[in-house]
Amino acid sequence: MKKTALTMAVAAALALVGCTTTSTPSQTTTSTVAEVSQNQDFTDFSAQFIEDMWRQYPEHSLYVGYGKYDHIMTIPNAESRASSVAFSQAKLRELRSFDLNSLSDNQKTDYYLIENSLERRIWEVKKFKDWQWNPSNYNISYGFASILNSRFKSDEDKYKAVLERLKYVPDFYQAAKNNINNPTLEYTQLAIAQNQGAFAILKDDLLDKVDASNVLTANEKALFKTRFVNAKTAVNGYIDFLTQLEKDLTTKGNARSFRIGEELYEEKFAFEIQSGYTAKTMYEKALTDKARVTKEMVKLTDQLWPKYFPNKARPSNDAQAISQLIKHLSVNHVPKEQFVDEIKRQIPLLEKFVIEKDLISLDPEKPLVVRETPEFMRGFAMASISAPGPYDAKENTYYNVEPLELRTEEQASSILREYNHWILQILNIHEAVPGHYTQLVYANKSPSLIKTILRNGAMIEGWAVYTERMMLEEGYGNHEPEMWLMYYKWNLRVICNTILDYAIQVKGISRDEGLDLLMNGAFQERAEAEGKWRRATLSQVQLTSYYSGYREIYDLREKQKEKLGKDFDLKAFHEEFLSFGSAPVKYISQLMQ
Template sequence: MKKAVLASALSWALLAGCSQPAQTDQTIHQVNSVTNSSSVSDQTTLTAAQYSEQFIAELWQLYPEYALYVGYYDYDDQLPIANPQRRAQELAWLQQQQATISQLLETDLTDHQRTDLSLMANFVKRGIWQIESFKSWQWDPSEYNVAGGFAQIVNGNYKPEIERLRTILKRLEHVPAYYQAAQANVSKPAIPQTRLAIQQNQGVASVLGDELLAKAIASDMTEAEKIQFEQRLSDAQLAVATYIDFLTELLPEVEGADPVYRLGDTVYEQKFAFDIQSQLTAKQLYERALADQKMIHGKMAELTTELWSTYFADQAMPAEPMAAIGQMLERLSQVHAKPAEFKAAVEQQIPELIAFIKANDLMTLDDDKPLVIRHTPEYMRGYAVASIQAPGPYDAKANTYYNVMPLDGMPAEQAESFLREYNQYLMQVLNIHEAIPGHYTQLVYANKSPSLIKSIIRNGAMIEGWAVFAERMMLEAGYGDFEPELWLMYYKWNLRVVTNTILDYSIQVLGMEQEQAMDLMVNQAFQQQAEAAGKWRRATLSQVQLTSYYAGFSDILVLRDKAKQAWGEDYSIKRFNETFLSYGNAPVPVIAELMLK
């Protein structure tokens, strides 16, 4: 489960809750031009609408790497460098925006203008907090990775290849300075994040490698440009290798149980408030998750009792419900794809999901938006099993990539454990979540939102919450013909969502260790060993993000009940789905306020 796609103080991670390359320094001249000129913050007579336009224009100048991910390419040749000067200029801009937004919020506004300004206020306040307090630019070396931005340009079709190669040539010049700044920033790095940084930067070669050089040599660039391209590419590769060596020296000599970087109660609650934007605190959500865990166990026990005679006619059902549930799940998990066929099985199911949605009139789908299923690129591996990498509103017709972890080379025992987890039932739920009508469909709708602010400032809880809600909505509509086996597996999957919240809070605030975490996932959430081990690793690499699934899902369920009551006979699931998605990537409480008016 992740999104997609998948950073320094302010970056794609800030807006989408995903790990992406850092923002850095080549745009210092642009930052100065924004913060030293008659910028938005000095123009207190601007209307809210004018301010939103100016805010976005300055945002792309300051964060050209993020602009690439939303399809805005005016600054595609910029590779900013995360040095102290850059952070100071960034902080100055954020503080200017904070002052202006505060003034505008005191004026007469429409509901849409007020909610847009509220999103921008959270954005800039979080950015200031990231730089001054959270300081992950010091302790998380995985924030520094140039591959993502280069890959956007290499794989894009927004201008001819020869022009994109010349853009890459300009960006390559700054890669050595990028990694020099990264190395200067890193101080007492967290060990799990250091291992991830090494793994993912080793994957940079899949983007900045021989294939890219061959494209340049075969192109119509001049001979001088080709020579320069080869030299700059070589220098960039050396810079990446030097950074990897630097990080490797920081690791313990003997690999063992790596210490987790734990936020603690106060910082965790701060990050939760910024990232999730829920009406609940992190502790309140954790307590709700504990209650839902018991409820789901009860539903799974009922379904196991219903199915027992079908699968174990000659055996008495264990008296302990958890043991019976585990035995039933293990039996159902034995039917799965072969390792080499997993990606193909994912591809084959997508048309079935589309057909079901259309036949049941659950929502309108856009058939013109391409979905490309591929193995996860090397520079993105090591974090999630599957993810969606979607284009932004400026390049909405570009490909959306559904990244699936390859199983090639995985030890047989580990591959079998993985495939038992993503068996024939759970693979269907995974595809609903990641693709249709989950992340892929939601992000297509988001790109059409009339509020550009609500599309580009992405709330992770809304995005993940919708994908989880889509699973429940599809099964409630009859997908799978109410097959009890599928519903049992669905509850196992839904239990994972709840467990994610319990796990994340327990690790970051309560000090949970790996042995306790594995017991929670394997024995209480019925996860396979490989899945649980992977989730432990992921939980040590991120903070708060794992709560976004349950937080958003819970809020959407409450909103659906309120919409049914408010709309009466005019309620339909299609109306709810399409109205909800029309508000872009805004937090669910913001959408609820607008929908119910």
């Protein structure tokens, strides 16, 4: 089949030879054949690269639904790290044997994505070294949960894969303990909480189900029980190890700082965001946009003030006036007990609006399930999406929401004011329709598996942020000034994510300064601001992905509008943009133009 495809491609290319007058037919023929051959060679390399990558990193293959290596767990020791570096170096040599100028535009993008991925892995092992100071890297819950939650695997496949994986758990956690050296206190505490969540996956009723099933032999069931007990002992041992470590770090005060500094931050930004801008430039852009958005909020406050405070003078201080109005409006929210139900109720309404406005095609066969965030994933974000990969695209997409019942009344009340009547709708646009859920469904359909697998977080988050404004521009919310005010508040949070992250990691601002930026500069509730501060201590660069991706997507759309004029079609723009998988926006922009 490959030879036939190549022959047909060469024939098609040769048919164009007569159109050129700049070289002789023989020269053009030789050049064209070489180029087509190079294209096919790169296609073959890409396919083999993906297969080799799954063999090298079986956990990653599990997360995208590949299935072939679900029973394997990598032990995170010095040997596996050396193997990862050697693999990356060998693949880089293969990759760089291709002549970039001979590749198609689509293939050039894949080339850059592969190159970035390989260079990043080497950098993470040899320079960033978070395998030493981030204990939350080590958690066996995700793999087991992915297998057991599958809608399409049989019980036999599930239990046999789990049986095999269980044997690795003791060695996995022993390697983790050997790796940890001078960790941050924040990552240590997160690792304790999230590993305790493993018992929500490895719970005793799993043993009962296995014992009652007919898919394992009596010997396999006995082995399952032994390995299950050993795995739980290993998890508990890791938690005990970290608990003692936490005490030592707290009493001695010698924990590593969670701030990584400018050099590492710029390098991590370049690998993760791939925007063409430096982190410092993006930080400066965010400062400019913060001032612009605040001005828009002043205008809306002037418009709405007489409606809500007819007998009260507006404060002369703009920030105070905005804050008072937002606080007044934010009491309009659902009761705590109805929070998750309200999210479920809104999803069909968003789908209806998108369909009626013909903004983008939706796939009714890809289910979205709203659920409480699993215990092993809690403590990082209030809401998130867990989407299937390209190999198991028919699996459920989960909209994870942290339950408010676990919060104090004061915390829950603050969260509800933050996710009030208007902002909860914007959150659902972002996480679900037409945000993350919709984009990730499209990503799984991309003809380039490289662009889907080596996905770019800034494009993914940027798309979700872009859709918030796009929906309001198209009339969602009936152009209510209240909705626009709350949108700008939400957008200001996106902008301040970038400012906060850079300021924490590079400039070293204090917790009080960070909370002041979020609460007084971005009008956030205390619970939200404290949660964001915590999140910023548990990640680097990721918080900048929202703003940087959004800025580039919005700018691209406006350029396309200007270029095409009356021929510009919003739905066509959306669907072409999403057709390139989750590639960095700068590459999608090149392909579209």
